[in-house]
Amino acid sequence: LAKTTQPISMDSYEGQEVNITCSHNNIATNDYITWYQQFPSQGPRFIIQGYKTKVTNEVASLFIPADRKSSTLSLPRVSLSDTAVYYCLVGGGYQKVTFGTGTKLQVIP
Amino acid sequence: GAVVSQHPSWVICKSGTSVKIECRSLDFQATTMFWYRQFPKQSLMLMATSNEGSKATYEQGVEKDKFLINHASLTLSTLTVTSAHPEDSSFYICSAKRGVAEAFFGQGTRLTVV
Numbered sequence: 186l187a188k189t190t191q192p193i194s195m196d197s198y199e200g201q202e203v204n205i206t207c208s209h210n211n212i213a214t215n216d217y218i219t220w221y222q223q224f225p226s227q228g229p230r231f232i233i234q235g236y237k238t239k240v241t242n243e244v245a246s247l248f249i250p251a252d253r254k255s256s257t258l259s260l261p262r263v264s265l266s267d268t269a270v271y272y273c274l275v276g277g278g279y280q281k282v283t284f285g286t287g288t289k290l291q292v293i294p
Numbered sequence: 295g296a297v298v299s300q301h302p303s304w305v306i307c308k309s310g311t312s313v314k315i316e317c318r319s320l321d322f323q324a325t326t327m328f329w330y331r332q333f334p335k336q337s338l339m340l341m342a343t344s345n346e347g348s349k350a351t352y353e354q355g356v357e358k359d360k361f362l363i364n365h366a367s368l369t370l371s372t373l374t375v376t377s378a379h380p381e382d383s384s385f386y387i388c389s390a391k392r393g394v395a396e397a398f399f400g401q402g403t404r405l406t407v408v
Binding site for chain 2: 229
């Protein structure tokens with residue numbers, strides 16, 4: 186399983202765009218990159234998944250460079266309700282789903 | 295996204311008793327389910343992986359006789375914490391996958407052993 190490295194924490198003001206980068210140097214050819222959001226005392230919630238280039242949905246964008254050794258989750262115009270822990274996972278297929286340390290995002294009014 | 299339901303949301307039990315936690319995939323058939331434990335301010339720690347109809351695969355350091363996992367159908371997996379002790383108090387979370395699709399998570403169960 187590819188190991189991931191993320192910043193432990195980030196602060197952002199409301200209304201700003203937030204970019205959280207995840208490093209995964211030993212990503213395998215078949216691996217996907219998936220991001221989850223977790224609020225206290227809740228299970229993680231799926232945000233977005235991608236394999237290469239750029240993926241966008243109604244809540245976020247995911248940027249993946251050509252070498253796929255890193256990825257960036259972009260949250261447009263964050264609000265206080267986006268304060269949470271964000272996890273970057275690498276794997277997929279029939280592999281087990283394991284979590285790294287995650288990034289604690291604090292949105293400031 | 296798909297819905298995974300966990301029950302109960304919280305439970306308090308006496309030391310030495312057993313507690314069962316259910317995990318159901320409500321709108322899809324889950325070929326694989328995972329069980330996690332999460333301590334305060336820490337990440338999720340994978341305990342075991344279960345596939346329908348076969349024995350669960352436990353992660354290193356997780357006692358299979360203490361944490362009994364049953365995946366009897368494609369929509370239900372259960373985790374039984376046997377002879378619970380205060381150190382087993384934690385937040386337990388399940389997730390479910392259908393084939394190679396992304397995993398979806400239950401809302402978690404807060405277990406307190408007194």
